[in-house]
Amino acid sequence: MGTRLDIDLDRSSPVPLYFQVAEQIAEAIRRGDLTPGARLDNEILLADQLGLSRPTIRQAIQYLVDKGLLVRKRGVGTQVVHGQVKRSVELTSLYDDLRRAGQEPTTRVLSLRPVGADEAIAGVLGVAAGTEVLHLERVRYAGGEPLALLHNWLPAGAGLTSEALAARGLYELLRAAGVRMRVANQRIGARAATPAEARLLDERRGAPLLTMVRTTYDDQGRAVEHGSHVYRASHYSLEVTLIER
Amino acid sequence: MGTRLDIDLDRSSPVPLYFQVAEQIAEAIRRGDLTPGARLDNEILLADQLGLSRPTIRQAIQYLVDKGLLVRKRGVGTQVVHGQVKRSVELTSLYDDLRRAGQEPTTRVLSLRPVGADEAIAGVLGVAAGTEVLHLERVRYAGGEPLALLHNWLPAGAGLTSEALAARGLYELLRAAGVRMRVANQRIGARAATPAEARLLDERRGAPLLTMVRTTYDDQGRAVEHGSHVYRASHYSLEVTLIER
DNA sequence: GACATCAGGATGTCCGGACAAAAACGCCGT
DNA sequence: ACGGCGTTTTTGTCCGGACATCCTGATGTC
Numbered sequence: 001m002g003t004r005l006d007i008d009l010d011r012s013s014p015v016p017l018y019f020q021v022a023e024q025i026a027e028a029i030r031r032g033d034l035t036p037g038a039r040l041d042n043e044i045l046l047a048d049q050l051g052l053s054r055p056t057i058r059q060a061i062q063y064l065v066d067k068g069l070l071v072r073k074r075g076v077g078t079q080v081v082h083g084q085v086k087r088s089v090e091l092t093s094l095y096d097d098l099r100r101a102g103q104e105p106t107t108r109v110l111s112l113r114p115v116g117a118d119e120a121i122a123g124v125l126g127v128a129a130g131t132e133v134l135h136l137e138r139v140r141y142a143g144g145e146p147l148a149l150l151h152n153w154l155p156a157g158a159g160l161t162s163e164a165l166a167a168r169g170l171y172e173l174l175r176a177a178g179v180r181m182r183v184a185n186q187r188i189g190a191r192a193a194t195p196a197e198a199r200l201l202d203e204r205r206g207a208p209l210l211t212m213v214r215t216t217y218d219d220q221g222r223a224v225e226h227g228s229h230v231y232r233a234s235h236y237s238l239e240v241t242l243i244e245r
Numbered sequence: 246m247g248t249r250l251d252i253d254l255d256r257s258s259p260v261p262l263y264f265q266v267a268e269q270i271a272e273a274i275r276r277g278d279l280t281p282g283a284r285l286d287n288e289i290l291l292a293d294q295l296g297l298s299r300p301t302i303r304q305a306i307q308y309l310v311d312k313g314l315l316v317r318k319r320g321v322g323t324q325v326v327h328g329q330v331k332r333s334v335e336l337t338s339l340y341d342d343l344r345r346a347g348q349e350p351t352t353r354v355l356s357l358r359p360v361g362a363d364e365a366i367a368g369v370l371g372v373a374a375g376t377e378v379l380h381l382e383r384v385r386y387a388g389g390e391p392l393a394l395l396h397n398w399l400p401a402g403a404g405l406t407s408e409a410l411a412a413r414g415l416y417e418l419l420r421a422a423g424v425r426m427r428v429a430n431q432r433i434g435a436r437a438a439t440p441a442e443a444r445l446l447d448e449r450r451g452a453p454l455l456t457m458v459r460t461t462y463d464d465q466g467r468a469v470e471h472g473s474h475v476y477r478a479s480h481y482s483l484e485v486t487l488i489e490r
Numbered sequence: 491g492a493c494a495t496c497a498g499g500a501t502g503t504c505c506g507g508a509c510a511a512a513a514a515c516g517c518c519g520t
Numbered sequence: 521a522c523g524g525c526g527t528t529t530t531t532g533t534c535c536g537g538a539c540a541t542c543c544t545g546a547t548g549t550c
Contacts, residue, residue: 016533042500053535068428071464074501075543082466183313189482190435190455208453210435219316221327237434240485261503287530298505319531320513
């Protein structure tokens with residue numbers, strides 16, 4: 001039944017076999033070799049064709065099911081999901097999003113200095129009140145227009161400089177510094193622009209702004225970054241994809 | 246090392262063993278028996294204690310890692326994640342959220358009738374333009390105050406009545422009708438209230454509103470619901486948790 | 491012809507074992 | 521006292537098999 005996939009495995013590679021399989025199936029879907037609704041061969045047959053065991057195949061398929069690319073149904077089989085589920089959502093920053101959209105974002109750093117954490121900031125970052133944390137204030141531009149006003153607080157000032165921040169995104173710099181971000185909690189709302197915000201963002205006073213307060217945690221659940229951002233609603237919206245397991 | 250968990254298994258239950266284990270570990274974390282940072286016994290020991298095999302234990306732990314409750318590190322062990330990662334995000338509706346928050350939501354159905362799908366709606370629902378779809382317009386109240394104006398389009402009018410919608414949430418009704426929602430794509434933005442919206446929501450004209458356009462798909466990737474909603478920004482915000490795998 | 495029953499096919503769950511790789515620890519020499 | 525090396529611990533990956541459960545379609549009966 002199934003479209004005969006040709007998947008080649010490299011057993012000497014450090015990349016796990018299940019991952020090699022998953023990637024090549026995903027690639028076949030992207031390429032269009034596997035069209036939406038197409039049924040994969042059953043797991044046992046697939047395992048046989050590739051010379052792998054069924055658990056390994058299952059692990060590969062499960063990985064793609066979690067990503068929303070495949071759908072399994074007991075007694076029926078495994079199919080490529082119908083409809084284009086825009087794959088997105090990873091832990092990205094505004095900068096990443098803009099870059100991917102082909103825009104050329106620029107950044108103006110308004111402020112970059114250590115401050116004593118007040119009660120609220122200390123609470124979310126999980127440090128004692130009064131501890132020195134790095135406070136960061138930036139304006140992000142895209143296409144020559146101001147887009148967002150970004151406030152961030154970070155526990156350990158990991159060697160961030162104004163120059164680096166002007167050229168690259170915060171998340172990119174943190175990742176390069178070896179920080180492994182894993183969980184982010186975001187609260188999204190809206191409110192009217194204050195006069196100061198309106199001036200910085202080239203909007204009328206009282207214009208609707210999209211607000212996002214986010215705290216990002218690493219592997220260990222330690223807060224690595226806390227941000228309070230406002231976006232020009234007329235120029236930006238957020239996209240989120242949820243997958244129920 | 247680990248705090249001795251007592252987990253009891255029911256092998257005659259139809260609930261999978263790995264799920265029984267996962268639930269009881271999660272419960273121990275919620276209860277505080279397992280504090281953040283606490284190390285679990287290693288997988289082999291755990292399997293031995295419970296009389297299960299290692300793969301089963303691994304499946305249980307993996308489930309909790311995916312949910313963001315545990316963290317695994319090779320050579321180290323499995324720990325309860327530090328910091329409270331507010332668990333949320335499943336595919337819920339505004340109604341569910343309010344109920345969980347202890348509020349008593351009410352709904353006024355403004356309109357409930359079949360309409361011919363225009364180009365845009367037909368596109369997102371995956372039907373031919375002009376096909377009859379159910380259009381639904383509601384105002385949601387909480388604590389006696391209007392909170393949101395909800396517009397929805399559904400492909401097959403699955404026996405929805407005004408009475409049912411006044412008493413329960415749309416998602417609840419769909420689930421009860423056997424619809425299995427799995428993926429949702431949301432775009433979140435903000436804009437100023439139109440005069441009509443301001444009147445319905447008891448806001449001033451031009452007040453900032455949070456907007457959300459969502460399309461929900463089932464197992465097969467078929468669209469089951471499309472909604473365009475506006476929320477009073479002064480009374481509501483959205484919370485989203487992202488977990489990177 | 492319609493409904494109930496049965497068989498086949500597929501995924502779901504679970505077991506037991508084996509080796510690899512990464513991280514932490516202790517030992518030892520300098 | 522310090523640094524390097526090997527050992528131990530623990531999770532990561534992979535195998536092969538067994539039975540359960542669910543869905544679908546065909547068969548058979550009324």
